[in-house]
Amino acid sequence: xxxxxLRLVPLVLAACSLASAQTPVYTNFIRQFQTSSGVQWDxxxxxxxxxxSPLPIDSAGSRxxxxxxxxxxxxxxxxxxxxxxxxxxxAIVTLHSEDPYGPILRTRADRPFSVNxxxxxxxxxxxxxxxxxxxxxxxxxxxxxxxxxxxxxxxxQATLLxxxxxxxxxxxxxxxxxTSVPGANRAKVSGEERFSxxxxxxxxxxxxxxxxxxxxVWPVADGSLAGLTQGQLIRFSLPxxxxxxxxxYPSSTTYVQAYPGNPQLGTLGKTVPGSVxxxxxxxxxxxxxxLKDYDSVFDSEGTWTMELLTVTPFGTDRLAYLSxxxxxxxxxxxTVTTIE
Amino acid sequence: MNVHAIxxxxxxxxxxxxAALSTLHTALCPAAPPAMRDAATHEQLALQLRQAQQEDPMxxxxxxxxxxxxxxxxxDLLSQSDILCxxxxxxxVPKHAILLIPKAMAERTRFAAGCSLMGWAEFYAQNRGWITxxxxxxxxxxxxxxxxxxxxxRFAEAANLVVATYQGGPISVLPPKTPPPASAPQTEKxxx
Numbered sequence: 001x002x003x004x005x006l007r008l009v010p011l012v013l014a015a016c017s018l019a020s021a022q023t024p025v026y027t028n029f030i031r032q033f034q035t036s037s038g039v040q041w042d043x044x045x046x047x048x049x050x051x052x053s054p055l056p057i058d059s060a061g062s063r064x065x066x067x068x069x070x071x072x073x074x075x076x077x078x079x080x081x082x083x084x085x086x087x088x089x090x091a092i093v094t095l096h097s098e099d100p101y102g103p104i105l106r107t108r109a110d111r112p113f114s115v116n117x118x119x120x121x122x123x124x125x126x127x128x129x130x131x132x133x134x135x136x137x138x139x140x141x142x143x144x145x146x147x148x149x150x151x152x153x154x155x156x157q158a159t160l161l162x163x164x165x166x167x168x169x170x171x172x173x174x175x176x177x178x179t180s181v182p183g184a185n186r187a188k189v190s191g192e193e194r195f196s197x198x199x200x201x202x203x204x205x206x207x208x209x210x211x212x213x214x215x216x217v218w219p220v221a222d223g224s225l226a227g228l229t230q231g232q233l234i235r236f237s238l239p240x241x242x243x244x245x246x247x248x249y250p251s252s253t254t255y256v257q258a259y260p261g262n263p264q265l266g267t268l269g270k271t272v273p274g275s276v277x278x279x280x281x282x283x284x285x286x287x288x289x290x291l292k293d294y295d296s297v298f299d300s301e302g303t304w305t306m307e308l309l310t311v312t313p314f315g316t317d318r319l320a321y322l323s324x325x326x327x328x329x330x331x332x333x334x335t336v337t338t339i340e
Numbered sequence: 341m342n343v344h345a346i347x348x349x350x351x352x353x354x355x356x357x358x359a360a361l362s363t364l365h366t367a368l369c370p371a372a373p374p375a376m377r378d379a380a381t382h383e384q385l386a387l388q389l390r391q392a393q394q395e396d397p398m399x400x401x402x403x404x405x406x407x408x409x410x411x412x413x414x415x416d417l418l419s420q421s422d423i424l425c426x427x428x429x430x431x432x433v434p435k436h437a438i439l440l441i442p443k444a445m446a447e448r449t450r451f452a453a454g455c456s457l458m459g460w461a462e463f464y465a466q467n468r469g470w471i472t473x474x475x476x477x478x479x480x481x482x483x484x485x486x487x488x489x490x491x492x493x494r495f496a497e498a499a500n501l502v503v504a505t506y507q508g509g510p511i512s513v514l515p516p517k518t519p520p521p522a523s524a525p526q527t528e529k530x531x532x
Contacts, residue, residue, distance in 0.1 A: 027457040029417060029432060037482040040420065040434035042510045044461040054507035055478065067417040069432065071457040076417035110380035110388075136404040152416070160408045164401035174397040178388045186385035198409045207409040220380050266376045309376070316376040 061085025131202035431463035433510035
């Protein structure tokens with residue numbers, strides 16, 4: 001029984017040291033906006049599938065918007081929109097990230113992403129109007145500002161970065177190695193990139209956005225270990241360590257590990273009790289953790305390395321590390337003499 | 341119990357905490373690839389951005405000229421919606437879709453923290469007791485035709501909240517474009 005209790009302790013400690021946030025819950029809504037009349041209709045839809053709208057398309061076209069709404073705090077996000085009208089080309093904008101999270105697509109300031117633009121319905125006849133022969137693709141970027149989360153931002157302030165003309169039907173893929181969201185410190189940018197497809201104006205209809213989609217970009221996390229210094233000699237118990245964590249990715253597991261020897265990237269060490277932090281949220285998180293009574297990890301004398309790691313959908317990143325010497329053995333020098 | 345059985349039990353007994361810890365670690369790091377790297381720095385990313393800007397994939401398309409066509413972006417869904425909330429459930433309907441709010445139900449048009457949000461169909465299915473729907477035509481929703489007289493007459497006595505729907509989905513009903521005939525009693529004109 002005592003053995004069983006001993007075997008449970010690590011698990012109980014590990015479980016107690018986990019801190020996690022509640023997963024945000026989203027509800028989706030589709031709205032049909034009649035361009036000329038201004039009437040709005042709520043299309044109740046299942047999570048997946050397709051259906052025809054019973055409300056006829058307006059003479060000037062109708063815009064369909066897919067929204068997702070978070071109940072706590074009550075916030076709505078426009079996921080994508082689509083314009084449908086008479087003789088209007090069709091476009092679909094699909095963004096891809098290494099993070100499979102949804103419904104709001106997201107990535108990190110140092111990670112690549114790509115966008116697929118599928119256009120159909122473009123005409124190529126000599127007598128066809130110019131507006132039926134091409135559409136314009138526009139790329140916008142907008143910063144959320146330092147510590148911003150994008151809630152209630154004014155999207156009319158987004159910066160138009162590039163615009164190009166698409167004159168052929170088909171799907172095109174554009175890949176980006178890193179984001180272009182503006183920011184002085186490239187590791188700390190946060191904001192969004194939006195790709196929109198617009199029709200050209202003609203005598204019948206004004207310029208219309210026929211498809212649009214965006215991806216959120218969150219900053220690279222950083223952190224520090226305070227309480228221990230590089231090269232410090234530990235003779236007694238290990239000191240209390242303060243772990244400062246900034247901009248942890250919304251889906252991440254962060255922990256401190258230790259292993260004997262000098263720093264070596266990729267080494268698998270022992271997890272320091274009380275250091276595991278799980279973030280499962282919609283925006284980045286910053287925390288401060290205090291580590292104490294973790295001597296059990298350092299079970300031998302010599303040089304040890306302590307590393308602060310964060311695991312995200314993009315892989316494992318080392319945020320901070322330091323090495324120090326543990327020398328707890330007491331050497332007693334003495335002599336034994338006799339009277340002889 | 342033979343020796344082999346005892347040995348296999350002993351192995352399981354020794355191995356299970358390791359297996360459990362391994363499972364826990366896997367759960368914590370479900371997508372962790374074997375490679376580990378130092379977090380990217382500003383300098384590295386600034387260099388990457390410069391290279392990316394020189395190789396912008398959109399450059400292979402013909403450049404489009406002209407003013408930014410994106411005018412005002414779509415307004416926030418919440419600002420364009422009314423909320424129905426009761427019994428820990430809530431939903432959104434387009435503004436002007438609620439035709440009548442009895443005084444006793446005014447509180448049910450405010451979002452209460454902690455409520456779970458759901459689509460109209462699910463919400464209505466569970467709140468039929470206090471919500472009445474009125475099917476309207478497209479012309480009525482656009483304000484080109486008034487609501488039927490018998491419908492508006494029922495509003496005076498209604499104890500339920502009334503929502504306008506089109507094919508079962510809530511729809512905004514705009515104010516009539518043509519004002520209804522004046523209700524003031526007409527005075528008989530004197531014969532010439």
